[in-house]
Amino acid sequence: MAEKIISPEELAGGIDYKPKKKTWFDPTVEFRRGTWNYAAPAKNLEYLDLPNPRKWSPTDEDWKLPENWKEIILEGLRVRIKRFRSLQLFMDICVRCGACADKCHFFIGSGDPKNMPVLRAELLRSVYRKDFTMAGKLMGKMVGARELTVDVLKEWFYYFYQCTECRRCSVFCPYGIDTAEITMIGRELMNLVGINIEWICTPVANCFRTGNHLGIQPHGFADSIEFAVDELEEITGIRVDAPINKKGAEILFVAPSADYFASPHYYTLLGYLALFHEIGLDYTWSAYASEGGNFGLFHSHEMMKRLNAKIYAEAKRLGVKWILGGECGHMWRVIHQYMDTLNGPADFLEEPVSPITATKFENARNTKMVHIMEFTSDLIRNNKLKLDKSRNDHWHPTFHDSCNPARAMGLIEEPRYVIRACCNNFTEMPENTIKEQTFCCGSGAGLGTDENLEMRLRGGFPRANATKFVHERDGVNILLCICAIDKATLPPLLEYWVPGVEVGGVHEMLGNALVMKGGKPRTTDLRGEPLVGVAQAEEEKKEQEVSEDA
């Protein structure tokens, strides 16, 4: 974006947690540049058979809604109240105690009171009260009831796309009210009348067609894997095998598509490839199920199911025994909490057993999909890997728990175990910012766009600020994470708030440390950065040459 962004000091200095208005009933929203996302193009809606495809922009006065838009939304709400007890309950039981208020990264970074989770939910609750409760019909504003109007709909759009569905608020809520549920259903309702954003609908349409969000066709996918194999060979001197669509392989490996097409994800991919070669894993990639991530989750429950169906279908077609999944956050929310219910049962697969250690992954015995952190930590625990930690000595890592692995799975210690086995200099960020209390990158749930940059910088402020703390105190220079959206959106965030800290994956560190049989001695890490000993040796050599010249 060409526009100048204000300085971090200015941005933080302008945050005021005191609401400027007295009440929140007025729905008027100012669509200020940098705080909202572009509308979805009509062609993608048409491709996906979604309602009301048209050209529009959130800044337009007229959103070109269907004539009976209000009926559609209220009917949609009525249906969903019956379908989701979460929604029904969360509409009814909030006492507005305010415990969630300052738990949201968007509130902390913006001070906008409608970003307090309680109020985000009240935006929907107010309509629910008006049309579905006696008290709301009779008492109106006193019980917080509001008429559904076009302005309320616009307000929903603004604030339901300023929530990353990270679920941090639900950790603190005394009743476990989960704003992600509210946001997900709020977005579903808007989808019914054709209100959706490009950065969700385009990846979804791509994924539906080609198998991945980036729209990479099968031969392009094969090319990028091949390219990674070449690159790994240059660094290690070893040519690894990376089969694609191989029938009869033991394991299907599914990773987020960014791993093979974006940086710094790419170094994590090199890590996977090195690891699978070294342990001699009989596995395959799939070009059809070439996406672990699932932007359908950010669209609707139905779209999540439509995209997710490919993974089990492909596992069945290829005849694998079980599925292994790469480093990705929301992908794992879908796999852990939704996949089997949506598209299972996977009775054609076997209960996952590590072919290297014979460990049974009993916690995945029904879904039959194992997280790579569970897989790799088991390898390390059983001494199946030779790791040279000193190869990561130029890195001083800290670990950012990605929202979904932390709060939807409880995958907290596995990655730390792997990091500690691969790195000498691991440091934790402050307690209130990690593990189940981790702060979102601020760009999840489809919000990671350039046009939304200001809001992303605000939402990512708490995460960046905690990183800055350990950067200044301990010299942390890399933020490790196990999420593709993190890897894509944390680099610009950190560049803004805390320059000098890189972003990397855990399997990148593993790939660095992994001692492989054969090949050549490593002089660089997977990024091509010289290793500590090597850099020193080179410098000494240079110095020697200089002194000899003298």
Added chain:
Amino acid sequence: MSALFALLMIIVLLLIPIIGTEVLGLNYVFGVVIPYAAIAMFLIGFVYRIVRWASSAVPFKITTTCGQQKSHPWIKSSSLEAPHNTWGVIGRMALEVLFFRSLFRNTKADLREGPKLVYGPSKWLWAAGLVFHWSFLIILLRHFRFFAEPAPFFVSGLQALDGFFQIGLPIIYLTNVAIVAAVTFLFLRRLYDPKLRYISLGSDYFALFLILSIAASGILMRYTGFRADIVDVKQLAMGLVSFHPVVPETIGVMFYIHLFFVAVLFGYFPFSKLMHMGGIFMSPTRNMANNNREERHVNPWNYPVKTHTYEEWEDEFRDVMKAAGMPLEKEK
């Protein structure tokens, strides 16, 4: 504004039993009819709400994990924060319901020069909430001495414990002081904190004022000149529970005020946020085990969707795949 409106409502509610009994002499209405109606509304409304909630489906297992999952035997899992079985869930729910576990986690975010964000512990809401709810429960249980002869076994123990310090005559119950202090705190924080003031609705203030009014009228009756005749009260209460209601003549207006506020609370309960009492047990992020990949969860309305099948996909990309030498199901 909304607080004032709520206060006005309370004043109106206060006048109703005063006028009703003192002026109009409708003692039977206020002593018998309204309490019965309130109890009926409470029971029917409560059951209706629970049934309504229960009739809503639980399509997915969406546990919020607040601790380590159970994966490898060598990683200690958190059976209460990320329970993997029913026992863990029961433990987690017990902690939530009895001790407000999640509220105990509360922190306060503060933005300082730098910019530097700091998160300090913030236990006041938790403490006041806990004191309020437990006091309310103990006070409610103590009232059972009016409804049974002899008083139930737990009443004398509770009374002794509650009046442990033996201050005043009649002895001042700790819970009486505690509930007034806690509710007052909960009210003041709504007024004092700009964020809270912004999110608070008239109904939020109303619930607090109503409970405070019940406590105040009860305290006035016990400790001041507004004293109600305890024998009369028991006679009325016993009559109500045995469905042979009698209305004693000399029971006093303060009693009718107290009883009327309690009736309003009971009648209002099922239509309000106070239903969180029942709702907390049904919260899907808390009452399900984090064993998603271990045990299948069935969605009762799971319907078939349109997907892009492998066959359709291969048909679309066969040529480029062939050129790239990728394996195919069909050659053409």
